[in-house]
Amino acid sequence: MKSEVSGAQMEALVWLGPSQMALRHEPIPTLGDNEVLIHVGAVGICGSELSGYLGHNSLRFPPLVMGHEAAGTIVAGTGQLADGSDVHVGQRVTFNPLITCGTCDRCQAGLINLCRNRKLLSAHRAGAFAQYVSVPADLCWHLPANISFVAGSLSEPLACAVHAVGLTDIDNNSSVLILGAGPIGLCCIAAAKARGVKTILISDISDQRLSIAREWGATHTINAKQQDTVATTLAAVPTGVSVVVDAVGTSHVRNQAIKAVVPGGTVVLMGLHEDETTIPTNYIIRQEITLVGSFCYSREDFSTAVDMISRGLVVPSHDWLIERPLSQGQASFEELIAGKSEYTKIVLIP
Ligand SMILES: [Zn+2]
Numbered sequence: 457m458k459s460e461v462s463g464a465q466m467e468a469l470v471w472l473g474p475s476q477m478a479l480r481h482e483p484i485p486t487l488g489d490n491e492v493l494i495h496v497g498a499v500g501i502c503g504s505e506l507s508g509y510l511g512h513n514s515l516r517f518p519p520l521v522m523g524h525e526a527a528g529t530i531v532a533g534t535g536q537l538a539d540g541s542d543v544h545v546g547q548r549v550t551f552n553p554l555i556t557c558g559t560c561d562r563c564q565a566g567l568i569n570l571c572r573n574r575k576l577l578s579a580h581r582a583g584a585f586a587q588y589v590s591v592p593a594d595l596c597w598h599l600p601a602n603i604s605f606v607a608g609s610l611s612e613p614l615a616c617a618v619h620a621v622g623l624t625d626i627d628n629n630s631s632v633l634i635l636g637a638g639p640i641g642l643c644c645i646a647a648a649k650a651r652g653v654k655t656i657l658i659s660d661i662s663d664q665r666l667s668i669a670r671e672w673g674a675t676h677t678i679n680a681k682q683q684d685t686v687a688t689t690l691a692a693v694p695t696g697v698s699v700v701v702d703a704v705g706t707s708h709v710r711n712q713a714i715k716a717v718v719p720g721g722t723v724v725l726m727g728l729h730e731d732e733t734t735i736p737t738n739y740i741i742r743q744e745i746t747l748v749g750s751f752c753y754s755r756e757d758f759s760t761a762v763d764m765i766s767r768g769l770v771v772p773s774h775d776w777l778i779e780r781p782l783s784q785g786q787a788s789f790e791e792l793i794a795g796k797s798e799y800t801k802i803v804l805i806p
């Protein structure tokens with residue numbers, strides 16, 4: 457956290473080392489050029505931060521304020537928002553937490569998510585588990601007055617899903633299987649629906665999560681504890697699904713993804729659970745299966761996600777999301793890591 461200066465303090469949830477977090481008084485962040493100070497209205501806990509909390513993530517070093525799925529109100533700063541409009545104090549915004557350089561070859565090629573100098577707000581600099589966060593103005597997207605900060609905080613995971621689905625040639629004749637009904641899996645349902653996909657299968661080991669997935673628009677659900685995911689998929693779509701999205705990332709699930717997709721189909725890998733996996737390479741060759749990794753999002757993906765939220769295509773519901781004060785942050789991390797939470801998403805309100 458680089459926040460020297462200037463008298464005024466805020467409450468922040470500070471990660472202090474493996475499994476240690478504390479609510480502390482920290483200086484309010486100072487602003488660089490073309491940055492804004494956002495009073496945080498809502499900030500979600502992301503699965504990627506659970507490994508960070510445990511100390512398993514090579515990007516995150518204590519002491520650190522995490523939190524990159526957020527929305528709030530601009531209280532200071534200058535510059536232009538992502539849409540090119542001028543910053544005004546009082547604007548309600550959500551923000552893209554991926555800071556990219558704009559000058560490297562990957563940025564120049566339009567692949568900003570692969571920027572060679574990319575920095576994630578909440579890992580390389582302080583994030584939003586705090587009353588205030590500073591953000592480059594041009595990463596902020598305007599939120600309509602009728603959209604809650606909690607809904608706005610879902611823009612980031614939804615943008616990940618929009619990107620993943622966008623890496624395929626999915627359309628209204630496609631069928632898709634999503635492996636994992638956590639927040640990203642649910643967002644993939646919304647992203648697939650937005651592309652016109654009518655047959656959406658999803659697997660998980662929790663019946664509760666699967667029933668929520670049906671509310672989001674999944675047409676078929678598979679309990680992977682009780683059913684064979686590949687056989688059940690082939691029974692529902694005998695020709696095989698055209699696209700599989702793996703939102704888990706274990707060896708077992710990665711292999712299921714490869715076996716469930718139609719010959720010539722595409723498997724999108726998003727889940728980061730295991731670093732290395734043995735996969736049936738000869739089968740992939742003979743079936744001409746495309747494997748594609750999906751990481752973060754482009755500006756367009758983020759814009760699409762904010763637009764979908766603004767149009768009410770993803771609406772927070774207390775069936776799967778709970779809001780809690782920042783003071784319950786550490787307990788919420790512990791609950792999610794233990795797999796004991798009855799909520800798919802926990803959003804903290806500073
Ligand atoms: Zn996230």
Ligand SMILES: [Zn+2]
Pocket residue numbers: 556557558559560561562563564570571572573574
């Ligand atoms: Zn770059």
